[in-house]
Amino acid sequence: MTLRGMRRLEARRQMEESNFLLSKARSQNLNPPVDFRLLDYVTAYDDNLMCAICRCPFVDPVVLAECDHYFCRDCIRQSWGSTYSPSGPRGDCPQCRTPARLGTRSATSKILVNILDDLLVKCPKHEEGCPVSVKRGEVEDHMNIYCGYAYQECAGERCELPVRRKDADQGCLHFGVSCFDCHETMQKSTLENHWRSECAVRRVTCPRCNMHVLSKDLDSHNSETCEAVSIPCPGASIGCTSRSKRSQAQTHAKSCTFAKLAPVISSQKSRMDEQEAAQKLLSRKLEVLETGFGVMQGILYPKVSVEADDLAADESRIPFLDNSASERTLPPHHPRMFSGDSSGNALSPFDFPVPPTSRPSSAAPGVARRASPIGLPPSESAAALRQHDPIEAYNTNYDLASPGLPPPSTSGGPYVSPLHHLLSMHESLRDEMSRVNSALQELDGRHSMQTLNENLRTREEISYLGAQLAGLSRQVHWLTSTQLQRQSRSATPSAVAGSSSEMAGTSVEAAVNAVSTAATALRGAARMVSVGQGQSSSGSHGPMRRENSAEGRTKL
Amino acid sequence: MAGMSGKRLQKELAKIQGVLPPGITLVSAPDLQTWHMDLRILDNPLYPPHDHYRLKFSFSKNYPIEAPEVVFLRLTTDPRRDIPIHPHIYSNGIICLDLLDAQGWSPVHNVESICISIQSMLASNTKDERPPGDAEFVRSNRARPRDINFLYHDPSV
Numbered sequence: 001m002t003l004r005g006m007r008r009l010e011a012r013r014q015m016e017e018s019n020f021l022l023s024k025a026r027s028q029n030l031n032p033p034v035d036f037r038l039l040d041y042v043t044a045y046d047d048n049l050m051c052a053i054c055r056c057p058f059v060d061p062v063v064l065a066e067c068d069h070y071f072c073r074d075c076i077r078q079s080w081g082s083t084y085s086p087s088g089p090r091g092d093c094p095q096c097r098t099p100a101r102l103g104t105r106s107a108t109s110k111i112l113v114n115i116l117d118d119l120l121v122k123c124p125k126h127e128e129g130c131p132v133s134v135k136r137g138e139v140e141d142h143m144n145i146y147c148g149y150a151y152q153e154c155a156g157e158r159c160e161l162p163v164r165r166k167d168a169d170q171g172c173l174h175f176g177v178s179c180f181d182c183h184e185t186m187q188k189s190t191l192e193n194h195w196r197s198e199c200a201v202r203r204v205t206c207p208r209c210n211m212h213v214l215s216k217d218l219d220s221h222n223s224e225t226c227e228a229v230s231i232p233c234p235g236a237s238i239g240c241t242s243r244s245k246r247s248q249a250q251t252h253a254k255s256c257t258f259a260k261l262a263p264v265i266s267s268q269k270s271r272m273d274e275q276e277a278a279q280k281l282l283s284r285k286l287e288v289l290e291t292g293f294g295v296m297q298g299i300l301y302p303k304v305s306v307e308a309d310d311l312a313a314d315e316s317r318i319p320f321l322d323n324s325a326s327e328r329t330l331p332p333h334h335p336r337m338f339s340g341d342s343s344g345n346a347l348s349p350f351d352f353p354v355p356p357t358s359r360p361s362s363a364a365p366g367v368a369r370r371a372s373p374i375g376l377p378p379s380e381s382a383a384a385l386r387q388h389d390p391i392e393a394y395n396t397n398y399d400l401a402s403p404g405l406p407p408p409s410t411s412g413g414p415y416v417s418p419l420h421h422l423l424s425m426h427e428s429l430r431d432e433m434s435r436v437n438s439a440l441q442e443l444d445g446r447h448s449m450q451t452l453n454e455n456l457r458t459r460e461e462i463s464y465l466g467a468q469l470a471g472l473s474r475q476v477h478w479l480t481s482t483q484l485q486r487q488s489r490s491a492t493p494s495a496v497a498g499s500s501s502e503m504a505g506t507s508v509e510a511a512v513n514a515v516s517t518a519a520t521a522l523r524g525a526a527r528m529v530s531v532g533q534g535q536s537s538s539g540s541h542g543p544m545r546r547e548n549s550a551e552g553r554t555k556l
Numbered sequence: 557m558a559g560m561s562g563k564r565l566q567k568e569l570a571k572i573q574g575v576l577p578p579g580i581t582l583v584s585a586p587d588l589q590t591w592h593m594d595l596r597i598l599d600n601p602l603y604p605p606h607d608h609y610r611l612k613f614s615f616s617k618n619y620p621i622e623a624p625e626v627v628f629l630r631l632t633t634d635p636r637r638d639i640p641i642h643p644h645i646y647s648n649g650i651i652c653l654d655l656l657d658a659q660g661w662s663p664v665h666n667v668e669s670i671c672i673s674i675q676s677m678l679a680s681n682t683k684d685e686r687p688p689g690d691a692e693f694v695r696s697n698r699a700r701p702r703d704i705n706f707l708y709h710d711p712s713v
Contacts, residue, residue, distance in 0.1 A: 035559060035560075037559070037563060038559045038563055052663070053620050053663040053664060054560055054563070054564055056563070056564075078618075078621050079620075079621055079663045094662040094663050094664045095662070
């Protein structure tokens with residue numbers, strides 16, 4: 001006896017043992033009853049048909065008498081366990097915990113049973129090869145009568161072993177064979193199953209592409225790699241209808257526009273889906289924020305909501321930034337918006353609201369008027385003009401900005417209403433105005449200081465000249481008086497005195513001449529001063545000057 | 557019976573691999589006996605929203621009829637997971653929840669509903685403490701969670 005023979009004997013013994021066991025099983029039932037809860041359903045089914053316990057469509061549904069919840073009969077029995085009660089099974093409903101008992105069989109709706117029995121399921125033997133899908137109500141019949149993979153009694157003489165129905169006409173297959181490829185010993189009847197799913201080395205030739213593949217991989221070969229299987233174009237999802245063999249799919253794909261576009265389009269689509277999801281999220285956020293904003297605004301400005309319809313009626317008022325129309329269209333209850341001072345100062349097309357603390361705006365042109373005759377340096381007056389410029393620019397800015405205003409109908413704009421927009425504009429204009437005012441005040445102060453300094457100097461000069469003139473006239477007076485005294489003294493004496501008096505007369509004449517030239521010089525100076533005084537804005541020095549010159553004239 | 561449990565778990569797995577409620581994620585389900593889930597508590601200052609807690613589900617062959625065993629796990633390696641502090645959760649991860657006990661269990665519950673229950677139990681918690689007698693229980697307990705006779709005294713959580 002070789003080792004090989006021993007092994008064969010052992011295999012034979014095992015086979016006989018399994019034959020015996022199988023025949024015992026067959027004597028009970030060749031085909032065990034189908035467990036409906038393990039079936040695979042072909043079509044999608046409604047969640048309402050699902051038992052909450054096994055999550056399958058109800059199998060033999062029962063209704064609980066107290067709460068009307070449905071369960072599979074087996075599920076509810078298992079769930080309640082073995083608690084015995086003489087009046088039939090009892091327990092708490094698994095869904096609502098109501099103490100309940102099973103309803104009678106007739107309590108279950110017939111329609112429900114029919115719907116359940118019409119669901120399509122795969123044959124329980126589909127893993128062994130049966131391709132059939134049947135209605136669930138007919139599964140039992142299929143298994144008992146039609147299914148080629150269900151077992152029945154072997155037709156062989158004195159053989160009571162089960163055999164698949166489709167193999168039943170081949171005579172008794174219950175004899176030992178050995179697999180060609182792996183040399184495993186088994187019964188002929190199980191050889192097919194062995195080849196199909198177990199044998200690790202058996203190769204078959206693919207009927208389409210003539211390639212040798214592992215027998216158990218044939219299915220995946222067909223669906224994934226076989227070159228001769230015809231597959232749809234990769235662009236099938238976007239409309240290409242052509243099918244070609246896998247080997248030629250590449251060449252087709254090269255020429256097919258759909259196939260080229262498919263990845264792009266699919267990526268676009270996924271991106272679009274992403275964007276849409278993000279957008280949905282964002283719009284939801286926006287909605288939440290808007291509601292929050294609205295609520296907050298309601299809290300902050302309860303008046304707005306009160307005047308809402310009033311404002312809605314006057315919404316055309318918003319473009320009233322062009323000036324003249326504004327006065328007319330402004331409703332009387334907006335007195336704060338524009339001050340009543342519409343006297344038309346040239347600063348802006350608006351009437352500027354004047355802050356109560358600042359001085360009246362009409363002062364501004366006055367300042368300008370007074371400043372100019374003093375002879376401001378041109379750069380300064382230009383600067384003064386420029387001081388006004390920002391206002392003009394500001395106004396134009398506002399005019400430009402007005403078309404960009406949020407349309408009054410949308411509430412989500414930066415301002416809740418035209419009224420608020422105008423109020424804010426009003427505030428900013430008021431700020432600007434007060435700035436301009438302070439600038440003007442400063443300029444005014446500078447001018448008056450300058451004038452004062454200038455006048456001071458001129459006054460000093462004049463008083464100095466006046467003093468000199470007084471000294472000069474005193475001297476002249478003295479000279480004239482000595483001359484007169486001398487003449488009266490020597491009227492009677494000799495000609496010597498006459499000659500000497502003649503000399504004195506000439507000297508006096510020269511002195512008078514000198515005084516008169518001094519007086520003309522003084523007059524010129526006085527004229528100069530008067531011009532300077534005219535330039536200065538203060539007219540208070542005029543009489544004094546006149547007094548001085550009159551004095552000088554009388555002295556002369 | 558085993559078939560039914562497997563079938564049902566397969567269906568649940570397929571479902572929770574899709575959409576889950578916020579804060580609940582499936583970590584791993586290598587087979588139909590032990591699953592790991594991560595839990596995040598969204599609106600309770602006791603549990604920072606970025607902290608995850610690891611739940612371990614162990615299913616018996618009688619699963620939908622019998623409750624699964626659910627405990628919190630502590631992981632010291634990355635990713636680190638701690639056991640949330642709650643007056644009904646022992647520091648060894650055992651959860652005292654009637655839903656997980658034989659009496660409180662109902663076969664209509666599933667993994668998702670258990671996760672939601674535990675999540676809401678944590679989210680509604682206001683006490684930063686362990687159950688009374690925690691240290692002694694953790695030291696002495698050798699029984700499996702389902703064999704412990706908890707006394708459900710606190711209906712508020």
